[in-house]
Amino acid sequence: MKLAFLFALMFASCTEAPKPSIAILTPTTHPSLEQIEKGFQDTIESTHPGQYRIVTYNAQGNKTLMRGEIEKIAREDHALVFTIGALASQMTTEVFNKKALETPVVFTAVSDPSALASGKHVTGVQQILDFERELDLALQYKPNIRSILLVLNPMEPGIAKDGQEVQAILSQRGISLIPIEVFQTNELIGKVSPFIHNADAMIVLKDNTVVSGLDPLIKLCNKAKIPLIASDLDSPDRGAAFGYGVHEKEFGVEAAAMALQILQEKIAAGDIPVRPVSNFTFKVNRDAAIAQGIALQ
């Protein structure tokens, strides 16, 4: 009898319920995406240590591989799926919809969430930008700006719309905008150089093409003594005079808070409204600002 009890106890300890798992789908390797992923993981781990098993799937920019990963995630019994960026989010929700899966999906860093399949299993964090405030703050440092160069890749998701928003804000203030469209990083110098002396400042959006090739733009701005205004917080560390935005990690932190609402409080994903990350920060790189002609007190 005692032996049977002992065996039963051993069996019970061996068959401990497996931890619920969370799948993260990230489209490629990129510092911003890594920060978002870290923010999500750290939040989950710090609030519920050891309670969830987190599995990351990185598609390495390969769409066929991403589809294969989504198929695998769909087959497995994950408690929740966290997707980063528009493409991964849209592909995941599309495949899950077609398979009629009820696994909750939390997306992050998506500018236009309306494109995502609607349903009670999807929610997430929207990426918004506040150009009005960004320009206000930059103008405090250089009030005599009369024309601004906007370097953008209109093919990046949401960038053309952001560009139009910037143009509208500037025209209200009587500032002229010189938009320069680039489609690849190697076009930056060639297309921007001829216009650099016609502008009093340069602004870049949250545009992967332009931000990844920011260094030549920094050199041009240093040479022409005009401030470079970035719409993210990493660019001032690289040499932009100003940066306005949210810390990328916040996209992960906010999404983790939503994930925990779903997992811990058992709230349906569809009942949690899509919300933006709103704690914006204005960052000034003092040395860069001086190099770019800003007289700091």
Place this chain on the structure above:
Amino acid sequence: MILSMLEQALIALPLLLGGYITLSLLKLPDFSLESAYLFGAVMAYVAKDCPLPCILLSATLGGIVVGSIVATMNQLLKLPFLLGAIITNGLFHGLTQYILGTSMASFHPALPCSEPLLFSLIAVSLIAILGLLLRSQMGYSLAIYGNNPLFFQHHPISGRSVLYFGVMVGHGCAAIGGSLFAISNGLVDLTMNFGVILLCLTALVVGKSIIRTESPNLLIPLVGLIAYFCIQQTLLQLGFNLKYFNSFQALFVLGTLCLLQKKKKLSLDHLGV
């Protein structure tokens, strides 16, 4: 796992069939297959409100246009095929951007049946059509052109027509592959063609190492593709760090080719497929 693997293989099969014709049979360094794949998806998107046959026809025509341009560059403008393919990729990069107008667009056409059934029907139809084609005089001419393009100088068949025909059929197939991928994922993305040429080469190398025949055989892309997705899913299942998937893929092709060459069981041409 097997079902999802088969579904993915069905989506990619038209691309592989196109790749088999241009890369394996015609032995052309045809990187413009990537453009045909994307342009097919974009043209399918343009016809998104039409019935499915029109969508697929629009995609196929898109692929044929890409094929005819790269073939014209090679045959009439006398550019080396690789250079022509690179220039074509550049041209169509701009054209797809212009037509799509954004980097990513949702795409949900009305389908007459379930996706797996639709993809199966398309795959069976393509295999039947191409199977008949490869048994015809034109089909054998494709393989002959790949082995000796000068052969036709001494025969009353135009080598130029053989190349035009093969390239346009191959690109048409690749374009159908692109449209199926877009339908299946509910979106057209301007970067969806990145790396598809590596998928083609890997699957064809694997297929050729399994099905060893010198005559045209559609089993090569078919088996190669299934093997490719088997390897991919096995790696995923084993928890392989997919950060290194592309490197692994390249190493796998390299290893397979080296091994087969060492055993002298496979004669390699300039593309290895």
